[in-house]
Amino acid sequence: MRHRGHPAAIRQDMARAVRLEWWNVGWTISIIIVMGITMGGSQAMKTAWVEDTLGLIPPLVFLIASHFEARPSTKRFHFGFHRVNSLGFLVAAVALATVGLLLLWDSAMTLIAGENVTVSSVRFLGHDIWLGWFMLAAQAYSIIPPLIIGRKELPIAERLRDKLLHTDALMNRANWLTGAAGIAGIAGLGMGWWWADSAAAAFISLGIISDGVKSLRVATAELVDGVPRALDSDDLSDEAALIAKALRAHFPKTRILLRETGRYIRAEVIGAHAPKNFDADSFDIPGLECRWRLESIAFHPPGKP
Amino acid sequence: MVFRCALLPLILTLVACGGYPRDPDGTLDRVHSQHVFRVGLIASGGGPDAERFIKRIADVTHARPEIRHGGTEPLLLDLERGALDLVIGELADDSPWRDRVTIIEPLAERGTQKQPILLNPIARNGENAWIMLLEREARNSGGPKP
Numbered sequence: 399m400r401h402r403g404h405p406a407a408i409r410q411d412m413a414r415a416v417r418l419e420w421w422n423v424g425w426t427i428s429i430i431i432v433m434g435i436t437m438g439g440s441q442a443m444k445t446a447w448v449e450d451t452l453g454l455i456p457p458l459v460f461l462i463a464s465h466f467e468a469r470p471s472t473k474r475f476h477f478g479f480h481r482v483n484s485l486g487f488l489v490a491a492v493a494l495a496t497v498g499l500l501l502l503w504d505s506a507m508t509l510i511a512g513e514n515v516t517v518s519s520v521r522f523l524g525h526d527i528w529l530g531w532f533m534l535a536a537q538a539y540s541i542i543p544p545l546i547i548g549r550k551e552l553p554i555a556e557r558l559r560d561k562l563l564h565t566d567a568l569m570n571r572a573n574w575l576t577g578a579a580g581i582a583g584i585a586g587l588g589m590g591w592w593w594a595d596s597a598a599a600a601f602i603s604l605g606i607i608s609d610g611v612k613s614l615r616v617a618t619a620e621l622v623d624g625v626p627r628a629l630d631s632d633d634l635s636d637e638a639a640l641i642a643k644a645l646r647a648h649f650p651k652t653r654i655l656l657r658e659t660g661r662y663i664r665a666e667v668i669g670a671h672a673p674k675n676f677d678a679d680s681f682d683i684p685g686l687e688c689r690w691r692l693e694s695i696a697f698h699p700p701g702k703p
Numbered sequence: 704m705v706f707r708c709a710l711l712p713l714i715l716t717l718v719a720c721g722g723y724p725r726d727p728d729g730t731l732d733r734v735h736s737q738h739v740f741r742v743g744l745i746a747s748g749g750g751p752d753a754e755r756f757i758k759r760i761a762d763v764t765h766a767r768p769e770i771r772h773g774g775t776e777p778l779l780l781d782l783e784r785g786a787l788d789l790v791i792g793e794l795a796d797d798s799p800w801r802d803r804v805t806i807i808e809p810l811a812e813r814g815t816q817k818q819p820i821l822l823n824p825i826a827r828n829g830e831n832a833w834i835m836l837l838e839r840e841a842r843n844s845g846g847p848k849p
Contacts, residue, residue, distance in 0.1 A: 513828070513829075514727050514728075514827070514828045514829020514830070515828070515829055516805040516826075516828050516829055516830075516831065516834060517724065517831055518805070518831075518834055518835070518838060519834075519835045519838050519839070521842050526835060526838065526839045526842070528723075528724055528831070528835060530724060530831075587724070587831070588723050588724035588725065588831070589723075589724075589725055590724070590725035590726055590727045590728075590729070590831075591727070592727045592829055
């Protein structure tokens with residue numbers, strides 16, 4: 399059993415992901431400041447600001463989880479800290495779903511109430527400038543970092559089988575889409591279309607809620623020892639299927655149970671003694687490329703529940 | 704990306720054409736075309752500061768004010784439903800009306816430092832072009848004297 403540090407195969411990618419998340423935190427804080435300065439009385443800008451703040455949760459949780467995950471097992475935590483990643487995944491999924499619901503609630507309320515939003519002006523160097531221009535600039539700025547960071551995260555999350563990092567990529571997607579909707583909304587507001595802002599936001603919130611709910615389902619499945627799921631859906635993981643197939647072929651007439659702890663898969667063979675000199679690391683699993691994913695194979699001899 | 708590329712020329716075109724931002728209910732356009740703007744003066748809101756401000760607006764819009772006097776609630780309700788374009792009056796700093804209508808920068812101030820009572824022009828929410836014009840003229844009027 400590996401209970402110390404990250405496997406060598408993923409160490410480089412883990413370091414890359416940690417670096418990327420530090421950048422993510424830094425840029426997100428700068429966006430929160432810029433949006434905070436320009437938001438004024440606009441409810442749409444306030445909602446975007448709250449969302450940007452919620453966007454800090456997944457990268458922070460990832461940094462905490464990756465720190466704990468590498469720790470060795472202790473007297474009080476016999477199985478190590480792999481599941482901190484699962485816990486972080488649940489927290490990030492809740493944050494993502496909250497962003498979607500918040501956006502939908504806010505825009506639906508504005509549409510129902512038919513609220514006309516005032517965006518006033520400021521005097522700057524003797525000129526009266528509509529605050530909408532500053533809001534547009536802030537929104538444009540808020541789009542760029544999540545667009546770039548989210549795209550960089552996706553391939554790393556795939557290689558690391560990291561659902562928490564994947565959820566953060568979805569959060570970044572949610573944030574830049576919200577920024578784009580905000581731009582359309584404020585530009586529309588300037589045209590005298592009071593509903594533009596809310597309509598654009600409501601439309602985008604549906605996609606975010608769907609991503610958030612999907613992540614919540616997978617995170618819950620992981621925490622209640624469900625069968626390992628794929629990275630971006632509730633479907634079963636291909637790698638888990640390969641492991642189950644190989645174990646079934648080798649230990650017929652047994653039950654094979656699989657669960658996931660963070661990025662690792664643990665297998666149990668029910669109704670068989672462990673063969674002499676059995677080594678889980680060298681057990682042949684045709685088609686499984688990332689051996690590091692298989693954390694352990696445990697055996698329950700026949701006759702025991 | 705495509706979205707942003709399409710948006711930029713749209714915004715530039717709008718700016719080039721002028722008239723940005725625009726009013727959802729067309730207040731400024733109506734004032735310009737009909738040469739009239741409807742003002743509500745809250746009982747305590749009359750006086751030289753309000754009169755000077757109304758004259759300023761009349762001069763820049765080339766429109767004539769149609770002035771009504773009344774209590775705070777009836778005038779603000781009329782403003783909210785679009786029966787008035789501008790209300791001038793004194794509102795407390797924590798008045799609940801501050802969310803329902805747009806309070807423009809003050810023209811004058813009285814009361815204590817802790818609880819100032821400000822004489823504000825007040826506009827209907829969202830009429831952003833009209834509000835910008837009122838804000839500009841309130842600033843040009845110099846605001847409350849210290």
